[in-house]
Structure formats: C-alpha cells, structure tokens
Amino acid sequence: MLTLFAAALAGFAVLTLEILGVHWLAPWFGTSALVWSNQIGVVLLAMAVGGWWGGRVAKRCKEPLRVAGAALLLSGLLVALAIPALPAIAHWLLPDGLSLDEAARLFLGGSLGSAILLFAPPVFLMSMVSPLLVEARVREREDESAGQAAGEIGAAGTVGSLLGVFGSSLVAIPALGTRPTLVATAVLLLVVGLVLLRPKPRSAGSATAALALLALTPSLGSDPAREAHLPEGSRVLAVKETSIQHLRVLEWEDGQRWLQMNEGLDSYQSVWFPDHRFFPGGYYDLFALAPIYAGPPAGDARAAQVWILGLAAGTAMRPLAAGFGEQDWQATGVEIDSALIELCREWMPLAAEDEHRLSRISGGDARAWLRAAPGEMDCILLDAYANQFEIPLHLATEEFFAEAHAALRDGGVLAINLGTSEEPGSRVGFVDALRAAVGTAFGESVRVHRVARSRNHVLFARKGRALPSLGELAEALPAGAPASLGGALLAGQTLEGLPAEAPFRLTDDRNPLALEQARVWWGGR
Numbered sequence: 162m163l164t165l166f167a168a169a170l171a172g173f174a175v176l177t178l179e180i181l182g183v184h185w186l187a188p189w190f191g192t193s194a195l196v197w198s199n200q201i202g203v204v205l206l207a208m209a210v211g212g213w214w215g216g217r218v219a220k221r222c223k224e225p226l227r228v229a230g231a232a233l234l235l236s237g238l239l240v241a242l243a244i245p246a247l248p249a250i251a252h253w254l255l256p257d258g259l260s261l262d263e264a265a266r267l268f269l270g271g272s273l274g275s276a277i278l279l280f281a282p283p284v285f286l287m288s289m290v291s292p293l294l295v296e297a298r299v300r301e302r303e304d305e306s307a308g309q310a311a312g313e314i315g316a317a318g319t320v321g322s323l324l325g326v327f328g329s330s331l332v333a334i335p336a337l338g339t340r341p342t343l344v345a346t347a348v349l350l351l352v353v354g355l356v357l358l359r360p361k362p363r364s365a366g367s368a369t370a371a372l373a374l375l376a377l378t379p380s381l382g383s384d385p386a387r388e389a390h391l392p393e394g395s396r397v398l399a400v401k402e403t404s405i406q407h408l409r410v411l412e413w414e415d416g417q418r419w420l421q422m423n424e425g426l427d428s429y430q431s432v433w434f435p436d437h438r439f440f441p442g443g444y445y446d447l448f449a450l451a452p453i454y455a456g457p458p459a460g461d462a463r464a465a466q467v468w469i470l471g472l473a474a475g476t477a478m479r480p481l482a483a484g485f486g487e488q489d490w491q492a493t494g495v496e497i498d499s500a501l502i503e504l505c506r507e508w509m510p511l512a513a514e515d516e517h518r519l520s521r522i523s524g525g526d527a528r529a530w531l532r533a534a535p536g537e538m539d540c541i542l543l544d545a546y547a548n549q550f551e552i553p554l555h556l557a558t559e560e561f562f563a564e565a566h567a568a569l570r571d572g573g574v575l576a577i578n579l580g581t582s583e584e585p586g587s588r589v590g591f592v593d594a595l596r597a598a599v600g601t602a603f604g605e606s607v608r609v610h611r612v613a614r615s616r617n618h619v620l621f622a623r624k625g626r627a628l629p630s631l632g633e634l635a636e637a638l639p640a641g642a643p644a645s646l647g648g649a650l651l652a653g654q655t656l657e658g659l660p661a662e663a664p665f666r667l668t669d670d671r672n673p674l675a676l677e678q679a680r681v682w683w684g685g686r
Contacts (some may be wrong), residue, residue, distance in 0.1 A: 176325030211288025230357025237350030471545030
C-alpha cells in the first residue's frame with residue numbers, strides 16, 4: 162500500500178504544481194492562454210524526461226524504493242525552497258515600475274523562465290518515482306508481473322492526478338489558498354519520501370520534524386503576492402484568491418479604489434470613487450453613449466433593459482445612468498467569478514440608486530447566460546477580459562455577435578471595450594478583424610471610438626438602424642460630460658463602418674485572436 166500511496170502522491174503533486182503554479186505566478190505574469198501553455202509544456206517535458214531517467218535508474222539501482230523516497234524528499238525540498246524564491250525570480254524576469262504595455266512583452270518569457278526554474282526540477286524528480294516503484298514491486302513480489310505492477314502504479318498515479326486537478330480548483334484555492342496548499346504538498350512529499358528512505362528509527366523523528374519545519378517556514382512570512390507590482394502611492398485594502406484569478410483592491414490618497422486582477426501593474430478592471438461620480442474616467446465614460454446610440458424604443462413605455470457582460474465592480478453603471486438621464490432603465494450584470502462579486506460589494510459598493518437597478522448573475526459564463534436572456538434588450542455592454550488584455554475567444558466570434566444581435570431589439574446597441582496597444586486602422590492586429598466579425602451580424606452600423614490617453618477603444622454596433630452622426634451624439638451628451646468624452650466624438654478619433662478587408666476571420670471553429678493580441682502587445686506587429 163505504501164508504494165501505491167507514494168505513486169498517488171507523486172501524481173497529485175505534479176498536477177497540483179501544474180495548476181496552482183499558474184495561480185501562484187498570476188500576480189506577476191497573469192494567466193493568459195500562452196502562460197498556461199508555457200506551464201503545461203514545461204510540466205509535460207519534465208514528466209517525460211523524469212519518466213525516462215527514472216526507468217534507467219530503476220534498472221541499475223539496488224534499492225529502487227529508497228531511491229524513489231529520495232526523489233520525493235528532494236522534490237519536496239525544491240517546492241519548499243521555490244516558495245520564498247518566487248518574488249526574487251519574478252522581479253529579475255519582470256522588473257518593477259513597468260507599465261502594462263512594457264511588461265506585456267515580458268510575460269511570455271518571464272512565465273516560461275519561472276516555470277523552468279521553479280517547477281521543472283521538482284516535477285522531473287516526481288516523475289522518476291513511477292518507474293522506480295514499478296521496479297520495487299516486481300522485485301518484492303515474485304508472483305506479480307511487470308505489466309501488473311505498472312498497471313497498479315499507473316492507476317494509483319492517475320487517481321492522485323485527478324485529486325490534484327479537482328482538489329486544487331474546488332478545495333485548495335477557495336479553502337486554503339495557493340501558498341498554504343503548496344506548503345502542505347511540500348510537507349507530504351518530505352514525509353512520504355523520508356518514510357520510503359527508511360532511516361534509522363533514532364534519526365527518523367528529528368529528520369521529519371526538521372524537514373517539516375523547513376517546508377512550513379515560507380508560510381510564516383507575509384504573502385509577497387499581496388504587493389507585487391504595487392503602483393506607487395497606493396495601498397492594498399484586500400486580496401482574494403479565487404479558483405479563476407487573483408484579485409486585489411487598491412486605494413489611493415484621494416479615496417479612489419482600483420480592482421486589479423492577476424498581474425495588475427498600472428491597469429485595473431474596475432475603478433470606484435467615494436462620491437459615485439457619473440464619469441469615472443477612461444473607457445468607462447464612453448459607455449454613456451450606449452443609451453444615446455440606442456435611443457428610446459418607439460411607443461414603448463417599459464424600462465430600458467441593459468445587460469453588462471463582465472460586471473466586476475459595476476463601474477459601467479454610473480456612465481449608463483448619465484446616458485439614460487430621466488429615462489427608466491434596469492440592468493443585469495453577468496460575472497463569472499462569484500467571489501469577485503462579494504469582494505466588490507464589501508470594498509467598492511455601488512451607489513444606492515444603481516444597486517436598486519442592478520440584478521447580478523454570477524458563477525456562469527456570459528455567452529451561456531446571454532443565450533438564456535429574454536431578448537428585446539436595449540443595450541449589451543461587453544467588458545469581459547480573461548486577463549488585463551485577453552478577450553475570451555468565445556466572446557469574439559461571428560457566431561457570438563449573431564447571438565448578441567438576436568438578443569437586441571430593433572435599434573438596440575452592442576458596446577464592446579477593446580484593450581489594445583495598436584493604432585486605429587492598423588492592418589495588423591485585431592481591431593479590424595473584430596469590426597468585420599461584428600459586421601457579419603450588424604452590417605455597416607459599426608463605429609469604433611478611440612479613448613484619449615488610453616490603450617482602449619470602444620466599439621458600438623446598432624441593430625437594424627443607422628448610427629447617429631457624431632454631431633447628433635455631441636448634441637445629446639449629458640450635462641457634465643467631460644471634455645475627453647466629447648473628444649472621442651471627433652472624426653479623427655473614430656473608425657466608421659467596416660474595414661475594406663479583414664486581416665482574418667474570427668469564428669467558433671477557428672479563432673487566431675489570442676495570437677494576434679499577443680503579437681500586438683508583445684511588439685510583433
């Protein structure tokens with residue numbers, strides 16, 4: 162049974178490191194698809210090399226069980242040492258003081274380097290364990306064939322891997338947190354490795370205590386992720402690890418608060434002010450244009466219906482209120498991360514009138530919820546990002562935009578926040594591709610506004626009707642609108658209609674958006 166438990170532990174630890182490793186790196190490098198690819202690729206390579214080398218060692222060694230114990234013991238030590246080493250390695254690969262535009266070019270290499278330095282060595286050692294345990298069982302049990310031993314060890318390792326997959330996401334992160342789970346994994350590896358080594362009884366107890374203390378030491382200090390890439394002049398109010406992302410609420414001297422996800426840097430997902438101002442700045446202000454673009458439905462006294470896909474702290478609610486003015490309206494906010502909703506309720510509460518208008522849907526995907534929506538909506542706002550600059554692929558396809566089109570009333574408007582570092586009209590990148598994809602459902606009624614002094618654009622598309630002219634929009638701006646909002650209505654700050662030719666298509670079947678976003682952000686255009 163001990164050999165089967167050791168095999169299960171090795172499988173559990175490998176998958177725990179693979180999954181929690183990305184969450185662990187998230188405050189520095191994010192959790193984009195390419196960061197995940199780095200992590201998975203490095204772990205698989207280390208597993209392959211470790212399994213191959215373990216087989217060679219098993220054939221030559223006299224006591225494969227003790228060698229397996231040594232491999233588990235050393236892997237536990239490496240995991241324990243990696244925990245305090247991460248901040249120094251991350252700072253070396255991604256220096257402080259960079260803007261998101263500058264840092265984005267280092268995310269791929271930084272996450273790859275971190276995975277190689279921190280995860281590859283312990284995974285290599287843990288992957289040596291399986292062939293060593295097979296060899297040990299064959300030698301110890303004369304009636305057991307190599308095939309039977311390999312099947313039992315492989316099955317135990319797979320069961321451990323399953324526990325690592327589901328335990329990490331469903332139990333470890335919400336109940337313990339990433340760092341405590343890694344510490345607990347290191348302790349288990351150390352203890353089981355020591356048992357397999359079978360030291361003299363007199364020294365076993367003291368060795369176990371010393372190794373466990375070594376593994377537990379990293380958990381005694383403050384969490385370095387709490388202040389990773391902390392913008393100067395801000396302080397951390399709250400940190401929350403969820404099964405989806407790493408969240409942080411910052412506060413500035415003027416009372417302004419930011420909600421950051423994963424790598425953060427100089428960017429934020431939501432912004433909040435104590436005075437609940439109508440125009441919080443940035444691309445959010447342009448959401449006030451959505452009700453103006455849509456206009457009131459003819460002969461319909463019902464309250465206007467708005468769906469916000471990617472609600473977060475609900476920053477879009479204030480500009481929407483400004484845009485609707487005296488018109489009655491209701492909003493439904495969809496947010497995939499339930500824990501984020503609770504964090505924002507506590508630290509970034511909505512104005513009372515916005516709270517009254519808003520119904521929240523959390524724990525589900527925006528596209529799935531949109532399919533179940535009642536239809537005849539006036540506005541749909543899409544502000545869903547998997548990371549600071551990664552639009553979820555299934556929310557950026559011709560098929561999705563057709564579903565959004567079907568959910569709107571005649572004259573209804575789709576508004577999309579686009580985060581990019583490319584210039585409007587760039588022939589390489591993804592703004593033109595997105596305009597074309599939206600146009601397959603909405604036709605020529607598409608306009609993109611560039612946000613002043615920002616890396617963002619906001620796209621508007623109207624169902625079944627022409628868009629108001631820029632002059633008409635300017636005349637309908639709400640009182641108190643900032644000059645930057647008026648500036649976004651200048652002809653030089655917009656892209657009208659569809660591109661003459663789309664650089665590539667975006668469909669559910671084939672969507673190169675992730676690579677194109679990476680190319681733009683990482684300077685490959």
